[in-house]
Amino acid sequence: MRAADLFAEAPGFYRRQRDRCAALGIDVAGLPVGHLACRVRTWAEYVVLRDELEQRCTGNLENVWNGRPISKIVLAEPLALDDGSSVELIELIPPFHQRVYRMGLEHVGFVVGGEFDEFSRRHRPVLTGQQFQSAISEPLYVLFPEDYTHVKFHRYGLGEVCRMEGMSLDGITHAAWEPADPHAGPYEVG
Numbered sequence: 001m002r003a004a005d006l007f008a009e010a011p012g013f014y015r016r017q018r019d020r021c022a023a024l025g026i027d028v029a030g031l032p033v034g035h036l037a038c039r040v041r042t043w044a045e046y047v048v049l050r051d052e053l054e055q056r057c058t059g060n061l062e063n064v065w066n067g068r069p070i071s072k073i074v075l076a077e078p079l080a081l082d083d084g085s086s087v088e089l090i091e092l093i094p095p096f097h098q099r100v101y102r103m104g105l106e107h108v109g110f111v112v113g114g115e116f117d118e119f120s121r122r123h124r125p126v127l128t129g130q131q132f133q134s135a136i137s138e139p140l141y142v143l144f145p146e147d148y149t150h151v152k153f154h155r156y157g158l159g160e161v162c163r164m165e166g167m168s169l170d171g172i173t174h175a176a177w178e179p180a181d182p183h184a185g186p187y188e189v190g
Contacts, residue, residue: 003052006090010087014108035072035159036091037109038104039094043095046069050062057074057172060074061167062175063175069174070091071092074159074169075087107151116140116153127140136161137161141153
């Protein structure tokens with residue numbers, strides 16, 4: 001995926017995930033979009049997309065989480081989605097991972113805020129589960145198995161979590177990390 005493709009596909013991806021939520025009885029209208037997540041097949045593809053996105057950003061916090069770097073890229077201009085929604089943070093995730101995930105745009109992260117616990121109780125019958133990423137970040141999620149995409153529901157947006165955990169999203173920070181094979185990936189290319 002290239003940055004131009006990500007920006008072109010984002011509004012349609014957002015609408016599809018929003019409509020899927022509505023079909024489950026989850027109204028995301030009015031919920032801020034904290035981030036969009038994009039996954040790539042190889043480290044080499046990750047570096048190309050990361051570098052392209054950094055040309056359009058004010059900051060990238062790349063740190064190692066779950067054994068590999070992950071970028072939190074703050075766009076200089078918010079990306080318009082639909083219904084007046086926009087997003088300014090892209091989470092860019094390279095391989096490898098222990099589960100099957102869709103490559104390209106993979107999830108929308110909505111910010112529920114202070115109603116998070118009530119949201120969890122109300123929608124528990126249709127939620128797939130909850131992730132325990134840190135003491136501050138424990139998002140709820142719905143998996144759409146037909147295409148391996150997700151929606152995630154957070155108490156705090158990803159950028160806010162980073163700041164609460166003492167990290168800065170200002171400037172460009174790259175993790176000191178190199179793969180054994182930059183062209184290796186969990187799924188066949190092509």
